[in-house]
Amino acid sequence: MYETIRYEVKGQVAWLTLNRPDQLNAFTEQMNAEVTKALKQAGADPNVRCMVITGAGRAFCAGEDLSGVTEEMNHGDVLRTRYAPMMKALHRFEKPVVAAVNGAAAGAGMSLALACDFRLLSEKASFAPAFIHVGLVPDAGHLYYLPRLVGRAKALELAVLGDKISAEQAASLGLATKVIPLSEWEEGVKQFAERLAAMPTKAIGLIKRLLREGEETTFDRYLEREAECQRIAGMTADHREGVKAFFEKRKPLFRGN
Amino acid sequence: MSEWNSIAVRQEGAVGIIELARPHVLNALSRQMVAEIVAAVEAFDRDETVRVIVLTGRGRAFAAGADIQEMADDDPIRLEWLNQFADWDRLSIVKTPMIAAVNGLALGGGFELALSCDLIVASSAAEFGFPEVNLGVMPGAGGTQRLTKLIGPKRALEWLWTGARMSAKEAEQLGIVNRVVSPELLMEETMRLAGRLAEQPPLALRLIKEAVQKAVDYPLYEGMQFERKNFYLLFASEDQKEGMAAFLEKRKPRFQGK
Numbered sequence: 001m002y003e004t005i006r007y008e009v010k011g012q013v014a015w016l017t018l019n020r021p022d023q024l025n026a027f028t029e030q031m032n033a034e035v036t037k038a039l040k041q042a043g044a045d046p047n048v049r050c051m052v053i054t055g056a057g058r059a060f061c062a063g064e065d066l067s068g069v070t071e072e073m074n075h076g077d078v079l080r081t082r083y084a085p086m087m088k089a090l091h092r093f094e095k096p097v098v099a100a101v102n103g104a105a106a107g108a109g110m111s112l113a114l115a116c117d118f119r120l121l122s123e124k125a126s127f128a129p130a131f132i133h134v135g136l137v138p139d140a141g142h143l144y145y146l147p148r149l150v151g152r153a154k155a156l157e158l159a160v161l162g163d164k165i166s167a168e169q170a171a172s173l174g175l176a177t178k179v180i181p182l183s184e185w186e187e188g189v190k191q192f193a194e195r196l197a198a199m200p201t202k203a204i205g206l207i208k209r210l211l212r213e214g215e216e217t218t219f220d221r222y223l224e225r226e227a228e229c230q231r232i233a234g235m236t237a238d239h240r241e242g243v244k245a246f247f248e249k250r251k252p253l254f255r256g257n
Numbered sequence: 258m259s260e261w262n263s264i265a266v267r268q269e270g271a272v273g274i275i276e277l278a279r280p281h282v283l284n285a286l287s288r289q290m291v292a293e294i295v296a297a298v299e300a301f302d303r304d305e306t307v308r309v310i311v312l313t314g315r316g317r318a319f320a321a322g323a324d325i326q327e328m329a330d331d332d333p334i335r336l337e338w339l340n341q342f343a344d345w346d347r348l349s350i351v352k353t354p355m356i357a358a359v360n361g362l363a364l365g366g367g368f369e370l371a372l373s374c375d376l377i378v379a380s381s382a383a384e385f386g387f388p389e390v391n392l393g394v395m396p397g398a399g400g401t402q403r404l405t406k407l408i409g410p411k412r413a414l415e416w417l418w419t420g421a422r423m424s425a426k427e428a429e430q431l432g433i434v435n436r437v438v439s440p441e442l443l444m445e446e447t448m449r450l451a452g453r454l455a456e457q458p459p460l461a462l463r464l465i466k467e468a469v470q471k472a473v474d475y476p477l478y479e480g481m482q483f484e485r486k487n488f489y490l491l492f493a494s495e496d497q498k499e500g501m502a503a504f505l506e507k508r509k510p511r512f513q514g515k
Binding site: 209225228229231232235 | 438439441442445446
């Protein structure tokens with residue numbers, strides 16, 4: 001069903017693996033479409049309570065496949081038709097998404113990681129905001145997310161200088177949730193994803209919705225949205241379970257709804 | 258008509274609710290469905306216990322357009338004899354306040370149905386559009402008229418010509434939608450608004466609706482004259498006496514629609 005990615009649901013975690021290792025998982029039109037489709041599939045699947053995006057082989061994702069770039073190419077249309085649907089699907093995805101950055105994340109591959117909720121970095125991981133080296137601007141939502149993560153001054157520095165960022169540097173910039181040693185990589189990612197998958201999924205989705213709203217609206221409207229989201233969260237079984245467990249002095253068992 | 262095939266009708270307190278109930282075809286508006294909607298709306302309109310009418314859709318669409326299969330082989334002569342859009346004209350003379358609770362896609366006739374309502378509450382997942390142009394035709398149930406009166410000819414033309422879909426947020430910014438709410442709370446918020454209107458003096462709501470409709474169609478002077486007459490007319494109501502007495506006595510009024 002998918003050719004450029006692997007999509008597997010294990011337990012309550014959906015694993016999306018960019019799977020063109022020989023091309024360092026560079027994006028093609030098909031891969032954009034398949035990632036978009038997988039996001040919709042995971043979003044609609046009530047069993048999925050967390051999503052992990054990672055790369056097969058030694059890279060996370062090398063960004064756009066430059067072998068497809070031609071003289072006649074309309075770069076704007078490539079973004080509109082291929083990347084925008086994917087980034088919108090990710091932006092609106094109301095379950096936790098983890099980028100498990102196993103290796104190099106360059107160009108739009110870095111953008112993809114920036115758009116995720118959490119970034120787990122392997123010791124070998126690196127970010128390469130390389131757009132400037134080919135005379136382009138960072139795309140796929142890059143400059144929307146980056147200043148929100150590291151501040152405007154740092155975002156400009158990273159985007160303009162285009163220097164490669166090691167896992168360690170990424171961590172000190174605030175671009176990594178954590179850096180995981182190579183020997184613990186797979187287990188570490190799995191544990192983190194499973195921890196998220198056991199949390200009150202609906203509330204996490206609503207937190208994401210509120211953060212998104214907050215970026216787009218006025219304070220008064222935000223407060224109305226907040227009231228709406230709390231009303232929705234207040235009706236979940238997980239909320240009742242959380243309160244009950246608190247009074248019974250036990251660990252809550254959340255089911256995600 | 259008490260047997261409904263394509264809609265579900267219920268009343269909650271003073272609010273009459275009509276739900277388009279053909280989710281397997283995204284509530285495509287067949288002629289029968291439109292006839293049922295209009296019949297149900299008119300029945301509520303005649304019922305004094307119903308103060309507000311809410312229209313919504315079951316499933317992921319509000320209504321995703323007309324039933325194309327039904328009209329693919331039509332010709333102008335048959336359409337003239339069918340006179341199907343007369344049903345839509347009847348919707349526009351309903352006096353009870355109508356709210357569309359748009360849960361999902363509102364395309365073509367579905368958009369026109371929402372525009373036929375007085376207020377629109379939209380789920381943030383709702384999308385609006387007039388895709389008729391992509392089929393080589395155009396809206397026929399008021400789309401070009403109502404959209405233009407709402408947002409002006411330049412913006413209306415772009416949406417009608419391209420057939421592009423408008424998000425709930427865009428519709429709100431354009432002034433087409435009164436408010437956008439989380440999908441989970443669409444009915445709750447719509448019913449809250451409906452409940453608030455149901456507490457208001459119904460005669461005043463009806464005459465205000467009439468006057469606002471005139472404002473859209475009449476020159477200003479004629480509209481002002483019309484407004485004035487409705488204003489005078491309300492002084493014949495018990496609700497006016499009650500409303501002003503309650504104001505002077507600093508208590509909450511109890512309106513009865515008399």
